[in-house]
Amino acid sequence: MNLLFELSKEHNALPRDEAISCLKAEEVFYNKVASNEDVLVIKSDAAHDKIKRIAERLSFTFFIDELLFSCSTSLKEINKCAEDNAIYSKGSIAINYKNRSTYTDSQPIVKTLAEVYTKDKPVDFNNPDLEMRVLITDTNVYVGLKIAEVQRNKFEKRKVQYRPFFSPISLHPKLARALVNLSCIKRNETLLDPFCGTGGILLEAGLIGARVIGSDIEEKMIEGSKKTLDFYNLKNYKLICSDIGKINNYVNSVDAVVTDLPYGKSTTTKGENIKSLHTRAFQNISQVLKKNGLAIIGLLGKDMLTIGEKYFSLLNNYEHKVHRSLTRYFAVFQR
Numbered sequence: 001m002n003l004l005f006e007l008s009k010e011h012n013a014l015p016r017d018e019a020i021s022c023l024k025a026e027e028v029f030y031n032k033v034a035s036n037e038d039v040l041v042i043k044s045d046a047a048h049d050k051i052k053r054i055a056e057r058l059s060f061t062f063f064i065d066e067l068l069f070s071c072s073t074s075l076k077e078i079n080k081c082a083e084d085n086a087i088y089s090k091g092s093i094a095i096n097y098k099n100r101s102t103y104t105d106s107q108p109i110v111k112t113l114a115e116v117y118t119k120d121k122p123v124d125f126n127n128p129d130l131e132m133r134v135l136i137t138d139t140n141v142y143v144g145l146k147i148a149e150v151q152r153n154k155f156e157k158r159k160v161q162y163r164p165f166f167s168p169i170s171l172h173p174k175l176a177r178a179l180v181n182l183s184c185i186k187r188n189e190t191l192l193d194p195f196c197g198t199g200g201i202l203l204e205a206g207l208i209g210a211r212v213i214g215s216d217i218e219e220k221m222i223e224g225s226k227k228t229l230d231f232y233n234l235k236n237y238k239l240i241c242s243d244i245g246k247i248n249n250y251v252n253s254v255d256a257v258v259t260d261l262p263y264g265k266s267t268t269t270k271g272e273n274i275k276s277l278h279t280r281a282f283q284n285i286s287q288v289l290k291k292n293g294l295a296i297i298g299l300l301g302k303d304m305l306t307i308g309e310k311y312f313s314l315l316n317n318y319e320h321k322v323h324r325s326l327t328r329y330f331a332v333f334q335r
């Protein structure tokens, strides 16, 4: 079957790459059929349970559907595709749509689909047996049957201001989760954040079943991370108060590193020059990350990528505009 990932478009590449990394982490075999900023379409025989597990991990996807068809926004074509892609299972149906187009009218599209699909099925918007999802973009219509919805409000509820330990340095949980997913970490594998701050990355990794190790130079951050991880009932964690230079005294070989380096404004470097701290960070992370393991690292500037390339292969880099004068870079390195 073809699976449709309805991407959130919060970034031009991160949502698609997060979904692909999750497929790898969950060992789902697939072939990529199509991808753009709106969707990722893959061919896969993954069981529904597996797809639901992936939906529980993802943060930058809205829905995962079984794709019935995609075509242009022409009503004639939509009608033909719908007639050619009948649904044989019994039960009631609801047709829900999202119109992302600035100029396409959704109503005639939904009416065309309803004429075909509700001919022999009762409509039930409250508790349907089948939920049809229609995604309308400027050029295409994607029609599928919902398999799983990503519960994105849970990330809003875990924002740092609602956790037991607050500091403005923390990443949004949606972004922290996407970075964890990019590392392809599997359940029961070990993930290290050696600049853990409030523990936001550790929390997102712990919630998907990874063992987590966090360290930070500041004792108050370690105490705060502990409060947060305990509050969410995580058990498989270890926290260490340490300068990055001493991390290999405590940690042997981890499966993945996900971290957000200090950038010297609201997050202190303890007076150390940014370049020197970045060099020490890359050096020490490369000593504790297993061979071929991935390190997802938040950096202040593009020139820091060059330092990282002395120790790792750079696989990818995502620019994230925090505000007008601050752009962060999230790089994917492999050891």
Ligand SMILES: C[S@@+](CC[C@H](N)C(=O)[O-])C[C@H]1O[C@@H](n2cnc3c(N)ncnc32)[C@H](O)[C@@H]1O
Residues within 6 Å of the ligand: 169, 170, 171, 194, 195, 196, 197, 198, 199, 200, 201, 215, 216, 217, 218, 221, 242, 243, 244, 245, 259, 260, 261, 262, 263, 267, 268, 269, 270, 277
């Ligand atoms: C950008 S913050 C991390 C924020 C974190 N991702 C979160 O969600 O809260 C960087 C952290 O690095 C820590 N730090 C600064 N210099 C360090 C060093 N030399 N070794 C270890 N940690 C250090 C700071 O105390 C700070 O908590």
